[in-house]
Amino acid sequence: MYTFSNRLKIGSIILMAIGLLGIGIGFVAVPSTVAEAKAMVASHDDGHGDSHAADAEHAVAADHGATEDHGASHDEHLLHQLQNRPWAALYVAAFFFFMIALGVLAFYGIQRAAQAGWSPLLFRVMEGITAYIVPGGIIVFGILLLSTLHLNHLFTWMDADVVAHDELLQNKAGYLNTTFFLIRAAVFLGGWILYREISRKLSIAQDESNDDSNFKKNFRWSVGFLVFYLISESIMSWDWIMSVDPHWFSTLFGWYVFASMIVSGVTVIAMVTIYLKSKGYLPDVNDSHIHDLAKFMFGFSIFWTYLWFAQFMLIWYANIPEEVTYFVTRIEDYNLPFFGMVVMNFVFPILLLMNSDYKRVNWFVIMAGIVILAGHYLDVFNMIMPATVGDQWYIGLPEIGAVLFFSGAFLFWVFRALSNAPLQPTRNPFIEESRHFHY
Template sequence: MAIIGAGVLVLIIGIIAALMHWGEHHEAGEAASHLGATAVHDADAHEGHSVLVRRIIVSLWHSNVFFIGVSVVGTVFMAIQYVAYAGWSVIVKRINEALSAWLIPGGVLLVVLFLIGRHDIFHWTHEGIMTKGSATYDKIVAGKSGFLTLGFYLIRMISYLTIWAVFSWRLRQLSIQEDLNGGTSYFHTSVKTAALFLVLFAVTSSMSAWDWVMSVDVHWFSTMFGWYVFASWWVSGIAATTLIAIFLKQAGYLRFMNSNHFHDLGKLMFGFSIFWTYVWFSQFMLIWYANLPEEAVYFNQRLGGFEGRYTWMFYFNLVINFAFPFLALMTRDAKRQMIIMKIVCIAILIGHWSDFYLMIMPGTLKGDNGFLIEIGIAMIFLGAFLILVTRRLVSASLIPVNHPFVEESVHHTT
């Protein structure tokens, strides 16, 4: 609640700053008449309100897509542990289950945002853009009309969210029933359920990245983008799992969780920060090398475009998402110290929220971006996310007492 309150305060300050044009510089001609100046002021005020509404809608979309990704990764992580018959991770299994609590409210909000704010987020939804002979006709966008249609888009969106939510709910129910009744039948059913979910997620995660993020820059495309978005979601989800585990441990819970568990979680964050960088570099290098205008425009906007508004964040993205986790977690001891792990987890979550900012804002807000409104909305989302996660955490034992591998996890060593 404190985080939500602070977020509301930052959001209000950001809205006031946008309405008052704080930090903006306007030059007016000295010879302009009073009537002309008034007309310009009125036009600026109207445009300011339009930009403000657009910023709020796009920021809601940005933070919601990020938190939905973190949420579903909780289920993905748990499903991978099931199909791998992994025992060490049972100790954090309930945290993974709790992360998925955001899927349904986040999914509903995503659908509502698309219905009421799609014109502010997606250029391809504008009237006449796919109609030949229209003043706003765009041949490139019209070529994608078979995929980018309102009805088909909504069907896909609802399908992704439904699949993720249903499988998350099913795995959670099997886990609770296992706690109550014991036996190994629930575990074997969970393995089969997890295997099916992972197959479906492999397809839907990439498609959701195309729909929710890549179609913002509707002229641009990348065959690696699905992997890129997944890598950002994945390492963020692992960081969220680790950070919650640290806070629970420091609060006196999860007493069976030891430095060996943190070591393994640290190795995952270390490894997948490198994986994210590999995908980032592969995408960037191929586009840079080919130097095709329809591909290079994406990086031109982020490297010097819009008067360089995103250039510093482009480099900050690499520092906080690769250089810092790589250097901080390089040693074995670093992965076993909660203070270092806590700092790295927070940095990764901030860094990949910024990564999604860099993916979405240049294609939607162009040079009208800002940070106060966006940070305020992100804090509100974080507070709401934590409320739902903690409610689910307290609804069952933090240790799955009848899981077949619980003893292996409790006595885990590396």
């Protein structure tokens, strides 16, 4: 049995405490009036507020697809952007860590449905990581609920005044309305959590069973979950991320978010496995298991890059105004994080994990994993921030505080879950194949 060490427990609590402090300062520091917002921008940009006024005016037209008569004035829009910043930073970090747990759940479901022989030794690691789906999902749902109550301006389509002056949003009102939005979110979260809890219970029950009935039930639940997941993940990505840019859409977006989700999840599986092995646990997990996890890290990084390029190239080449504005905003105002994440999510994995031998070197896999996770945090950052904060972004206390808080919460919940059951299944029909797996 794994024991949740006091050092790791205290460290995770300290991360949460420091993170909460940073988040709190971020919320306290937001301006409450237009005058305060203009003064903040002027001080931050050394008095170049006029240029940002023009940029903000352009952002209003881009975000709302409207003329000057539509939507809020430039000054109100600037105020909303600055007020959005701590909310957006919180949402980016909350979604990123929830996305990791959901990506692990999808990978776990695939292994169960495929009846893979190499991975059963890693099932308890995956089950521990997916435990975060419950608190992480509740926090994300809470942010969405607060958005529908108009405590922030993350989703412009939730503002009745904006919709009243926007014909396109009026046409989408049958789908983009707060009641249906929350119902969809509750159904998705309920389905994901239900599968996780049932599969975990069946997995533990299998160890105490004299036959394979629980294993077979888990197989059937996993097949059903994957069908549900493929549909719900796509709709979730439209609802929770793409709708912050309600005038823009991409038919690839669900797959794009899935790629980011799955590569982040597999990366965390590899990093947690290596950590547990370094502490003397998982003795039967060998270099071939780590090698296969690193192969998935490499392969899904290439898959993510393919989808990123396909989405970017086609939209940029077509140069349709209502589509290309999504990338224009990110290239003009988010140049470094936008192209930086491509380097971190594609170039680094290529350089670090191309060689088969390097996939067996634990510290090399950890180093690659840190870069990949940072790159996919930037990916979520680039998906959310331009539509909610515009050009009024920078990495400060709200962003750092949110990452620290959710890092601590993730570590605390995952490693507590890992200590609740033996780390190695004993009655899985493929456990011997997994134990003797060699690539």
